[in-house]
Amino acid sequence: MEVPFIPIKSLSIEGFAPYGEVIDLDKAEHFPINNGMCTRYNDLATVELSGVEPRPLVNIFRGKPYDIPLHLKMVERHPLGSQAFIPMSKRPFLVIVAPDEAGTPGTPLAFLTQSGQGINLKMGCWHGVLTTLEKTSDFVVIDRGGPGENLEEYYYEPGFLVGFDD
Amino acid sequence: MEVPFIPIKSLSIEGFAPYGEVIDLDKAEHFPINNGMCTRYNDLATVELSGVEPRPLVNIFRGKPYDIPLHLKMVERHPLGSQAFIPMSKRPFLVIVAPDEAGTPGTPLAFLTQSGQGINLKMGCWHGVLTTLEKTSDFVVIDRGGPGENLEEYYYEPGFLVGFDD
Numbered sequence: 001m002e003v004p005f006i007p008i009k010s011l012s013i014e015g016f017a018p019y020g021e022v023i024d025l026d027k028a029e030h031f032p033i034n035n036g037m038c039t040r041y042n043d044l045a046t047v048e049l050s051g052v053e054p055r056p057l058v059n060i061f062r063g064k065p066y067d068i069p070l071h072l073k074m075v076e077r078h079p080l081g082s083q084a085f086i087p088m089s090k091r092p093f094l095v096i097v098a099p100d101e102a103g104t105p106g107t108p109l110a111f112l113t114q115s116g117q118g119i120n121l122k123m124g125c126w127h128g129v130l131t132t133l134e135k136t137s138d139f140v141v142i143d144r145g146g147p148g149e150n151l152e153e154y155y156y157e158p159g160f161l162v163g164f165d166d
Numbered sequence: 167m168e169v170p171f172i173p174i175k176s177l178s179i180e181g182f183a184p185y186g187e188v189i190d191l192d193k194a195e196h197f198p199i200n201n202g203m204c205t206r207y208n209d210l211a212t213v214e215l216s217g218v219e220p221r222p223l224v225n226i227f228r229g230k231p232y233d234i235p236l237h238l239k240m241v242e243r244h245p246l247g248s249q250a251f252i253p254m255s256k257r258p259f260l261v262i263v264a265p266d267e268a269g270t271p272g273t274p275l276a277f278l279t280q281s282g283q284g285i286n287l288k289m290g291c292w293h294g295v296l297t298t299l300e301k302t303s304d305f306v307v308i309d310r311g312g313p314g315e316n317l318e319e320y321y322y323e324p325g326f327l328v329g330f331d332d
Contacts, residue, residue, distance in 0.1 A: 025226060034229075034295040041226040043311060049222075056215075056222040058250055058286075058308055060191060060207040063200075084224055086306055088254045120224075129200040140252055140306040142224055145209060 001158045003071065004107075007165045011095060011111040011119070019097040019109075019125045021045055023086060023118035045120035048082040049144050057145035061085070063093075063132040069163030072096060075105050075126045076153045081144025085130065086118035088138040095119055096128030096162065105154050110162045126154065167324045169237065170273075173331045177261060177277040177285070185263040185275075185291045187211055189252060189284035211286035214248040215310050223311035227251070229259075229298040235329030238262060241271050241292045242319045247310025251296065252284035254304040261285055262294030262328065271320050276328045292320065 009015065013022045023044045030041045047056055075098050087093060092113045098105035105126035113119070118139075121127050130139065144150060175181065179188045189210045196207045213222055241264050253259060258279045264271035271292035279285070284305075287293050296305065310316055 025228075028226075033227075037230045037232070038296050039228040040307075041228070043223050043225065045224040047222045047224060056213045056308070057209050058189075058211040058213060058252075059209065060194075060252070061199075062191075062205040062207070064203045066203070086224075086226070088306075130204050140254075141206075142222070142308065 003158050003161045006108055006110050006160045006162045008094065008110045008112050008162060011113045011117060016111060016119065018099065020122045021120040023084065023120060025116065045084040045142065046082065047142060048123040050123060051080040051146060051148040054081060054144050054146040057143050059141045059143070061130055061139045061141045062136060063130040063139065064136050065132045065134050068133065069161050070131065071159055072108060072128060072156065072162050073159040074153055074155050075108065075128055076151060077124055077126045078143065078150045079124050079152060080148050080150040082120055082123050083141065083143040084118065084120035086140040087116065088140065090115045091134055091137055093133055093137065094131035096131065098126040100126060108160055169324050169327045172274055172276050172326045172328045174260065174276045174278050174328060177279045177283060182277060182285065184265070186288045187286040189250065189286060191282065211250040211308065212248065213308060214289040216289060217246040217312060217314040220247060220310050220312040223309050225307040225309065227296055227305045227307045228302060229296040229305065230302050231298045231300050234299065235327050236297065237325055238274060238294060238322065238328050239325040240319055240321050241274065241294055242317060243290050243292045244309065244316045245290050245318060246314050246316040248286055248289050249307065249309040250284065250286035252306040253282065254306065256281045257298070257300055257303055259299055259303065260297035262297065264292040266292060274326055
């Protein structure tokens with residue numbers, strides 16, 4: 001069975017808007033605090049918390065790198081909360097999302113971040129797992145804790161080949 | 167007027183416990199996710215959100231470096247929420263806190279983080295401003311947004327000289 005190809009595009013605020021937010025300091029609201037000794041880049045992600053007794057979780061994800069092209073077989077979603085990824089390195093990473101089509105994910109889209117950009121996935125957005133490139137990389141992740149089942153997975157058959165256009 | 171001296175100590179979980187949490191991956195709960203391709207360091211900070219319609223704010227603070235010894239004159243606190251600081255660099259930074267004594271801060275304590283450590287200040291804990299060393303440094307900061315006055319400042323006279331013991 002032929003595996004369909006998904007080209008990787010540059011991440012943009014507009015292109016990513018249906019799926020979530022791009023966290024980009026160059027475009028973020030910011031202002032000086034502490035007598036000018038600090039710049040506050042303010043309120044970078046809309047944290048969505050749903051379900052019973054939700055609370056924000058602050059985590060660090062340490063992701064091993066993947067090779068490109070990538071054979072994508074699985075996407076997942078978190079029905080009870082958003083999930084923000086802020087890279088602690090300047091290395092770009094791969095963001096895969098998919099539109100929801102009546103409860104299952106449609107054809108995925110793949111985006112490469114620009115150096116330093118992060119993302120915040122909307123509550124319920126289908127997405128691939130954290131996909132770092134080149135080196136093991138740390139991310140600050142803000143998502144949802146509390147009771148309830150906050151993970152759904154979906155397996156594509158035969159999946160997709162995600163890579164750069166020639 | 168003589169300015170009292172405050173020696174900088176090493177940050178420890180136990181010593182910092184009255185003021186907040188030390189975020190230290192070496193001591194944090196963690197487990198593999200994504201078929202072993204990622205380690206999740208889970209639930210690193212107790213996010214406290216109080217007052218009317220609070221919400222978590224995700225921010226980046228870009229702090230200019232201070233010189234040691236530091237003449238500390240002001241501390242502040244956030245009565246409506248906690249405030250976590252996760253360094254995006256490996257550079258240690260200075261953490262100044264003070265016990266509350268019937269609504270005003272007592273004698274401050276100063277801690278130097280170990281490389282990579284972050285902190286989460288408890289709601290209402292008196293603290294100095296973000297005090298980076300050596301270079302301008304970025305921190306992911308999770309604090310409290312929403313209506314209400316979430317900042318109190320207190321000025322010491324003549325302040326304190328914060329430095330390393332000889």
